[in-house]
Amino acid sequence: MNKEKQLQMYREMVLIRRLEKRGAELYQAGKIGGFMHLYIGQEAVSTGLVAARESRDRVITAYRDHGVALNCGISANEVMAELLGKATGMSKGKGGSMHMADPDKNMWGGHAIVGGHLPIASGMALGDQYAGNDNVTICMFGEGATNIGYFHEALNLAKIWGLRVLWVCENNGYGMGTAVERASAVSEIRQKAEGYGMKNSRVNGRDVLKVHDAAKEALDYVRTKSEPYLLEVETYRLRGHSMGDPERYRTQDEVLSRKENEPIRTFRKQLLAKKTATAKKLDEIEAKVDIEVQKSVEFAESSPEPAPEALWENVYVE
Amino acid sequence: MARITMREAISQALMEEMDRDPSVFIMGEEVGVWGGTYAVTKGFYDKYGPKRVKDTPIAENAIIGGAIGAAMVGQRPIAELMTINFAFSAMDYIVNQAPKLHYMFGGQIKVPMVIRAVGGGGRQLGATHSQTPDVVFAHFPGLKVVSPGTPEDAKGLLKSAIRSDDPIMFIENATMYQIRGEVPEGEYTTPIGVSKVQRSGTDVTIVTYAKGLELSMKAADQLAKEGIQVEIVDLRSLRPLDMGPVLASFKKTNRAVIVEEGWKSYGIGAEVSSRIYKEAFDYVDAPILRVAQKEVPLPYNHTLEQSALAQVPDIVAAVKEVMK
Numbered sequence: 001m002n003k004e005k006q007l008q009m010y011r012e013m014v015l016i017r018r019l020e021k022r023g024a025e026l027y028q029a030g031k032i033g034g035f036m037h038l039y040i041g042q043e044a045v046s047t048g049l050v051a052a053r054e055s056r057d058r059v060i061t062a063y064r065d066h067g068v069a070l071n072c073g074i075s076a077n078e079v080m081a082e083l084l085g086k087a088t089g090m091s092k093g094k095g096g097s098m099h100m101a102d103p104d105k106n107m108w109g110g111h112a113i114v115g116g117h118l119p120i121a122s123g124m125a126l127g128d129q130y131a132g133n134d135n136v137t138i139c140m141f142g143e144g145a146t147n148i149g150y151f152h153e154a155l156n157l158a159k160i161w162g163l164r165v166l167w168v169c170e171n172n173g174y175g176m177g178t179a180v181e182r183a184s185a186v187s188e189i190r191q192k193a194e195g196y197g198m199k200n201s202r203v204n205g206r207d208v209l210k211v212h213d214a215a216k217e218a219l220d221y222v223r224t225k226s227e228p229y230l231l232e233v234e235t236y237r238l239r240g241h242s243m244g245d246p247e248r249y250r251t252q253d254e255v256l257s258r259k260e261n262e263p264i265r266t267f268r269k270q271l272l273a274k275k276t277a278t279a280k281k282l283d284e285i286e287a288k289v290d291i292e293v294q295k296s297v298e299f300a301e302s303s304p305e306p307a308p309e310a311l312w313e314n315v316y317v318e
Numbered sequence: 319m320a321r322i323t324m325r326e327a328i329s330q331a332l333m334e335e336m337d338r339d340p341s342v343f344i345m346g347e348e349v350g351v352w353g354g355t356y357a358v359t360k361g362f363y364d365k366y367g368p369k370r371v372k373d374t375p376i377a378e379n380a381i382i383g384g385a386i387g388a389a390m391v392g393q394r395p396i397a398e399l400m401t402i403n404f405a406f407s408a409m410d411y412i413v414n415q416a417p418k419l420h421y422m423f424g425g426q427i428k429v430p431m432v433i434r435a436v437g438g439g440g441r442q443l444g445a446t447h448s449q450t451p452d453v454v455f456a457h458f459p460g461l462k463v464v465s466p467g468t469p470e471d472a473k474g475l476l477k478s479a480i481r482s483d484d485p486i487m488f489i490e491n492a493t494m495y496q497i498r499g500e501v502p503e504g505e506y507t508t509p510i511g512v513s514k515v516q517r518s519g520t521d522v523t524i525v526t527y528a529k530g531l532e533l534s535m536k537a538a539d540q541l542a543k544e545g546i547q548v549e550i551v552d553l554r555s556l557r558p559l560d561m562g563p564v565l566a567s568f569k570k571t572n573r574a575v576i577v578e579e580g581w582k583s584y585g586i587g588a589e590v591s592s593r594i595y596k597e598a599f600d601y602v603d604a605p606i607l608r609v610a611q612k613e614v615p616l617p618y619n620h621t622l623e624q625s626a627l628a629q630v631p632d633i634v635a636a637v638k639e640v641m642k
Contacts, residue, residue, distance in 0.1 A: 091423045091424040094424050119380050119411070120383050120387040123383060124390060127387060130388065130393050131391075131392070150383065156377065157384060314421045314425040315420075315460055316460070317420060317482075
């Protein structure tokens with residue numbers, strides 16, 4: 001992979017991290033409402049995946065969606081404005097943290113019912129199969145979503161109809177506060193794909209380059225074979241499930257140990273070790289991201305509230 | 319005008335729209351090789367092939383969720399639920415996904431999908447297969463709910479539904495597939511969200527739809543022999559609900575009976591009567607009455623089941639009551 005692309009991925013990971021840190025502050029300050037789920041610690045997953053896709057490939061994810069929204073090219077301004085519920089957010093302030101989408105960038109949301117978007121992903125791939133193209137639908141979900149019926153109906157349909165879906169299970173070890181071992185019959189989620197005769201693999205989600213390469217291989221398989229594929233990505237969420245998480249289910253020692261090899265630090269070390277970039281260059285990227293994030297906050301705070309009549313808009317198309 | 323059955327009318331609408339628009343396809347349980355469990359799509363598989371007439375697994379979330387996804391990316395799927403009672407297995411998609419996506423993403427996503435679902439009691443199928451839960455779906459903004467009472471409306475409304483960019487629940491009644499009616503020759507559509515006077519009268523307004531229309535027409539014939547002229551307003555769409563013809567009729571008759579097949583509590587009758595009281599209070603000459611299903615799960619036994627369902631004599635009695 002060329003140097004520019006690697007630095008772009010580094011920039012995206014830092015952008016996700018720093019935008020979310022500002023988001024958390026604004027949430028604490030009462031400027032962001034509702035539920036907000038941070039992606040901090042998992043940035044390598046969406047960054048590696050989106051870097052591996054063709055622009056015509058569709059991405060759909062669950063409610064932990066800020067990261068993938070940014071990876072798909074939605075601006076920091078629009079993400080921050082949506083978090084603040086402003087009219088300038090991509091969903092006009094009607095979706096919020098959990099419902100970010102931009103179909104023009106092939107980011108199809110942001111879906112907040114656990115597992116609910118999986119059959120929809122099969123349907124999107126069905127639509128593309130019907131249209132006769134070879135687009136792939138990349139469907140991201142947590143390991144907690146693999147215990148609900150939707151998962152099984154969606155995988156079954158994708159397999160029997162040969163739908164081009166890359167299922168990406170982000171296994172961060174906890175479905176809210178319930179450890180995977182307590183909630184799932186198998187804790188290695190890729191095994192569930194076996195029951196559907198579906199090709200699968202597992203990759204270290206703390207290493208963005210490994211995620212990228214695994215996704216590239218899986219996407220090639222899905223596209224050329226016209227078969228679904230399940231890629232399990234081992235990852236770890238460094239923050240709570242949502243902003244209101246007392247985190248009684250894990251120890252601070254566990255979280256601290258995971259910070260040692262968290263994905264941004266890991267990638268920075270790799271880039272320096274391979275001399276892909278100097279520390280100065282990476283620091284410059286981070287400084288630019290800080291400015292971008294600061295500007296997004298200023299943009300969002302100065303943006304207008306949705307007009308009162310927006311309440312009645314978009315209930316129906318016609 | 320041709321005189322055809324409700325089944326033929328629905329079948330014609332599907333075929334005409336599939337011929338007109340290549341993005342329209344059908345998916346559901348036994349819609350293809352079997353020909354549809356109510357024979358509505360008989361012959362479709364041979365004509366259009368497996369690409370456009372898709373037999374699905376018995377998996378309602380995959381059917382409706384899949385149709386939503388296909389609609390989001392530009393197709394026009396018609397998802398068939400073998401019975402409306404199976405809609406509960408896919409409730410998340412019908413009420414919590416399809417009607418929300420356009421609004422929640424600020425208008426960026428459209429879901430041009432039709433869900434065809436057949437309901438109704440009276441066939442000795444027991445409590446879980448005999449329901450008329452139309453009002454449940456009509457509760458949710460973002461969804462449109464249509465339920466025709468004549469072959470003409472079934473064809474015209476279904477064609478409109480397939481062409482609509484909004485998600486639409488199209489509810490049929492299994493005991494009405496054989497009823498016959500005049501249908502215009504050639505191309506026509508019927509607008510969604512427009513009620514219609516199906517029989518003119520001067521004494522009492524009956525507000526109803528679907529199976530209730532069939533029963534109310536029979537009741538009106540009987541009442542006419544006794545000199546009572548009933549006007550029947552067919553809602554046709556439960557959401558959006560068009561009260562215009564209802565209020566115009568009520569302001570003329572000053573009396574109303576609302577007839578629905580489903581349960582009375584929290585039902586169509588409650589909604590419509592509340593709106594009449596609000597909009598035409600000064601015209602009320604008698605309490606508005608409701609005729610509906612008794613508040614029990616439907617039993618298997620034929621006699622018991624029929625006693626639980628609204629019948630023509632119930633409607634006749636209610637009309638006479640408001641005439642007192």
